[in-house]
Amino acid sequence: MSDDISSLDTALPDHGGHRQRLRDRARKGGVSALPDYELLELFLFRSIPQRDVKPLAKALLTRFGSLPATLSAPLEDMLQVSALDNKGRALKMTADIALDLALMFESTRRMLAEPLKRSTVISSWASLVSYLRVTLAHEPREQFRILFLDKKNQLIADEIMNHGTVDHAPAYPREIMRRSLELSASSVILVHNHPILG
Template identity: 80%
Template sequence: MPPADTSSEPLKPDHKGHRERLRERALKTGASALPDYELLELYLFRSIPQRDVKPLAKALLTRFGSLPAVLSAPLEDMMTVSALDTKGRALRVTTDIALDLQLMFEATRRVVAEPLTRTTVIASWSALMAYVQVTLAHEPREQFRVLFLDKKYQLIADEIMGYGTVDHAPAYPREIMRRALELSASSVILVHNHPSGDPSASPGDIDMTRQIVKAGEPLRIKVHDHLIVGREGVLSMSQQRLM
């Protein structure tokens, strides 16, 4: 049986001193100067006020591989992570802790999405690349999204049209075009991720894209691009002339 979670116990002087020193360093040098595990540790202070949380911060980074991957992990996966503190007592990611981390990710996603709402998507290509990378680069399952644009190429909606497995997300041309008509969209940008990390287009990706392009032609709904997102970067199928 694992040791009980004694999170209500008061901090020992050395742990309290460590928290104060870390906070002072963040205030003095700025949070950007902190390594990932200390940034995560500082955030966990608020969720676990009475414990040494460094082991849990490091366990999260070990489990998911990076800070962005931690924050974008599914809630149920976060809750499988646990660690022992320096006293041998159990630390675990609770529902509240996982939700706090997901809220940080959602805030980040909205910050990078904000520039897309103020100008045309076509004219904000670098902002679009940043947005799709933050949103999908560390998603553990394939996710198919569609950006619906109006006649001025401004964003109407960004919607998830399909979830899949680690290597396939279904996309249905009729459903995409039906939704485009409902939103009065004149064009779309398709986006999906490759959890493997490699954004190269597969034969299936190419065939699927061409089916969606064909479905839009009689409706005069243009498919501007299909972006494939991986940890190694973003591939534009239009730029690669694969559409």
């Protein structure tokens, strides 16, 4: 049998009931009371059955520095992370597990951004910064985004016009004008981020 996560020994116990104890603690105390590694561990339970995933959760947080940075990390970077479980066997990230984590981050980002999109009025620097913190906070790559506003400064659309590398995101004025006319935007805000390299 290989040590890869995809081939699991289903006869192994759930490492002394740890999973059930952690679930019980989450139910009783609420998931908001859990430290980041346990929150990540609970999520990894679903992707990696019948293995001790705490070392992998801690390895991910150590590698990327925080839960948001872990969940928003590029898939190829997540695949470099591994750990040993409580039996000394290798736990390796797979593309499916990395995708599961990325889906959790994207779902959370959309959930936070949706009410802002429907009611956001970009009328001050503070409101612009608040909106961008939600939408761009943990993006690992440079982006060139455009916020299209109506005459009351309400957000019509927030669109990524181009992705870049870690230090370059091209912008094309013709495309900006074309899209502004399509949306009947009264004004636009051009946004370019600089990802923090870890």
